[in-house]
Amino acid sequence: MQKNIRWGILGTGWIARKFADALAVAQGCELYAVGSRNAKQASDFAAEYKIPKSYGSYLELVKNAEVDVIYIATPHNLHFDNTVLALNHGKHVLCEKPIGVNKREAAEMYRIAAEKGLFLMEAMWSRFLPHIIKTKELIDEGVIGDITLLTATFCVRSEHGPEHRHYNIDLCGGTILDIGIYNIFLSLFLLGKPAGFTASATLSNQGIDTNCSYNFTYPDGKMAVMYSSFLANPDVVAEVHGTKGSISLEHMWFCPGRVRLKTKDGVETVLSFDVRGNGYELEAEEVAECLHAGRLTSRLWTPDDSLMLAGMMDEIRLTCGVVYPAHDF
Ligand SMILES: NC(=O)c1ccc[n+]([C@@H]2O[C@H](COP(=O)([O-])OP(=O)(O)OC[C@H]3O[C@@H](n4cnc5c(N)ncnc54)[C@H](OP(=O)(O)O)[C@@H]3O)[C@@H](O)[C@H]2O)c1
Numbered sequence: 001m002q003k004n005i006r007w008g009i010l011g012t013g014w015i016a017r018k019f020a021d022a023l024a025v026a027q028g029c030e031l032y033a034v035g036s037r038n039a040k041q042a043s044d045f046a047a048e049y050k051i052p053k054s055y056g057s058y059l060e061l062v063k064n065a066e067v068d069v070i071y072i073a074t075p076h077n078l079h080f081d082n083t084v085l086a087l088n089h090g091k092h093v094l095c096e097k098p099i100g101v102n103k104r105e106a107a108e109m110y111r112i113a114a115e116k117g118l119f120l121m122e123a124m125w126s127r128f129l130p131h132i133i134k135t136k137e138l139i140d141e142g143v144i145g146d147i148t149l150l151t152a153t154f155c156v157r158s159e160h161g162p163e164h165r166h167y168n169i170d171l172c173g174g175t176i177l178d179i180g181i182y183n184i185f186l187s188l189f190l191l192g193k194p195a196g197f198t199a200s201a202t203l204s205n206q207g208i209d210t211n212c213s214y215n216f217t218y219p220d221g222k223m224a225v226m227y228s229s230f231l232a233n234p235d236v237v238a239e240v241h242g243t244k245g246s247i248s249l250e251h252m253w254f255c256p257g258r259v260r261l262k263t264k265d266g267v268e269t270v271l272s273f274d275v276r277g278n279g280y281e282l283e284a285e286e287v288a289e290c291l292h293a294g295r296l297t298s299r300l301w302t303p304d305d306s307l308m309l310a311g312m313m314d315e316i317r318l319t320c321g322v323v324y325p326a327h328d329f
Pocket of ligand 1: 010011012013014015016035036037038041042073074075076078096097098123125165171177178
């Protein structure tokens, strides 16, 4: 039997908790250590999730010789430094999205991982969810014909103050990197790289985007129409329309969910999928599988996929004037 992959979680915020829950059901995985800027926070987290080791600094965490892979769960501005810290201590890394604040950072992170012979993947968890994979299969099989239009939204009214990572420019806040990234991922995953795009945003006093819309155009006439917002709460849905039918992804489309397939003759089929945990276990299992197979990158969410996504977000931010002073393009 293969040895379990031993995980260390770096950061103890919202997503760290979801990931800890997921690791409890992820096959071939074991949550072994946690690191926080604060020792008490780390030990409380460890007690709650029954984690053997806890550390009051990220450095101590990555120095633990028993840990195989570090999950980076910090704000965007820290992904580069935290990932490089882990890689420099010989750890494989799963880094939360966006893997870097921009394409330059992302490319450098992948370069360092490759140079050191270590695994690195962006935690684009939706890529591993069965309803997203099924949507791609249905499109590739021609079930809804030639694609004409994709629409995707990701909006969450955020009541946090200006210091929170949603709004804080020093933490690289804004909808594009935080939630718009999912819309952009979906269109790139399903339709590929666009030939052109338009984008516009409303900016906060700090200069981060609070509303943003972005449309992608393709040579064959199809289009992707997307928006993200921290100011409004419309349904978070996605649809793909084709010449023979359409596919609708229900509210909270980026989480495990159902797909409605409608064909031109009016027949509607609802497709449901079983997921063992909250869905994050699937990306963790992909990491474990890659490590067991000796692969340094995922074939399902590759460095090139991450870099194309990062490059699109760079272009959209440049168009909208969303610039993070400490993270030049
Ligand atoms: N995949 C998903 O579904 C999903 C969902 C939400 C968020 N995310 C991503 O996960 C990352 C973290 O988001 P989150 O919502 O978990 O954030 P969060 O609740 O604010 O937690 C971030 C953690 O990072 C650490 N940290 C280090 N320096 C910090 C600083 N200057 N300010 C605030 N926190 C700092 C803190 O942990 P310690 O105090 O323990 O060091 C904090 O608890 C982001 O990259 C976000 O895009 C992904």
